Amino acid sequence: MGGKFDKEFIDKKGKRMDGRAPNELRPLKIEAGVLDEADGSSYLEWGNNKVYCGVFGPIECHPRHKQKPDRAIIQARYNMAPFSVDDRKRPGLDRRSTEIGLLISEALERVVMVEKYPKAAIRVDIQVVEAHAGTRCAALTAASVAVADAGIPMKDLVPSCATGKVDGKVVLDLNKEEDNFGEADLPLAVLPSTEEVVLMQMDGELTPEEFEEAFDMAIEGCKQVYEIQRDALKRKYGGK
Ligand code: ADP
Numbered sequence: 001m002g003g004k005f006d007k008e009f010i011d012k013k014g015k016r017m018d019g020r021a022p023n024e025l026r027p028l029k030i031e032a033g034v035l036d037e038a039d040g041s042s043y044l045e046w047g048n049n050k051v052y053c054g055v056f057g058p059i060e061c062h063p064r065h066k067q068k069p070d071r072a073i074i075q076a077r078y079n080m081a082p083f084s085v086d087d088r089k090r091p092g093l094d095r096r097s098t099e100i101g102l103l104i105s106e107a108l109e110r111v112v113m114v115e116k117y118p119k120a121a122i123r124v125d126i127q128v129v130e131a132h133a134g135t136r137c138a139a140l141t142a143a144s145v146a147v148a149d150a151g152i153p154m155k156d157l158v159p160s161c162a163t164g165k166v167d168g169k170v171v172l173d174l175n176k177e178e179d180n181f182g183e184a185d186l187p188l189a190v191l192p193s194t195e196e197v198v199l200m201q202m203d204g205e206l207t208p209e210e211f212e213e214a215f216d217m218a219i220e221g222c223k224q225v226y227e228i229q230r231d232a233l234k235r236k237y238g239g240k
Pocket residue numbers: 085086087088089090096131132133134135136137176179
């Protein structure tokens with residue numbers, strides 16, 4: 001976040017470097033049920049991000065000391081492939097991936113009916129194969145579609161998107177340059193039905209007014225993401 005960048009993020013006509021309006025998402029496509037061997041799965045393309053998610057479970061939780069007597073636990077793992085970024089990421093888990101896995105587990109535990117499956121585990125494996133900013137939001141968005149595809153009951157899908165600030169202006173869904181050189185990044189996941197916030201982080205600085213604007217913009221972004229999630233499931237399973 002921050003650093004040197006000698007171009008303008010927003011031109012005189014109010015368009016961003018990739019031609020988007022400040023409140024416009026990058027193009028988002030989601031498909032449900034793309035992997036044969038997982039109980040549920042999804043594939044997502046969001047701008048240049050590409051993410052697969054596979055769900056296994058509910059299965060008996062191992063190791064046993066992690067079992068909860070009254071509910072299932074969700075074990076989400078987030079991984080960025082070495083070839084997902086231009087300077088080759090070191091393979092394997094690191095602190096950032098571990099943190100994102102935990103965030104996604106906690107967000108999903110708010111909506112999955114975990115009390116139906118005492119002592120069980122639900123494994124959610126996320127592979128980011130191309131990463132161009134906003135991958136934690138993309139991963140969580142893909143994850144709840146894959147959980148639904150596995151037939152695991154949930155109160156709601158979890159749509160997620162980030163807002164941030166570039167050139168002193170609040171914008172939706174930061175691209176790579178905006179994320180790297182912008183002034184703030186605010187990834188959020190908000191349930192459209194209740195406006196319950198199930199993920200929120202912030203990097204950089206926003207004034208209270210900017211925060212409010214960014215937050216409202218993210219709610220609108222999440223509503224759009226939610227429709228695309230629902231559409232992915234409708235295309236697979238039919239229904240309204
Ligand atoms: P998010 O992808 O959720 O925006 P970050 O803000 O941590 O998460 O990362 C922004 C972007 O920086 C990522 O989408 C990716 O393109 C790049 N990035 C993150 N970690 C690494 C890494 N270890 N090596 C190279 N690029 C990375």
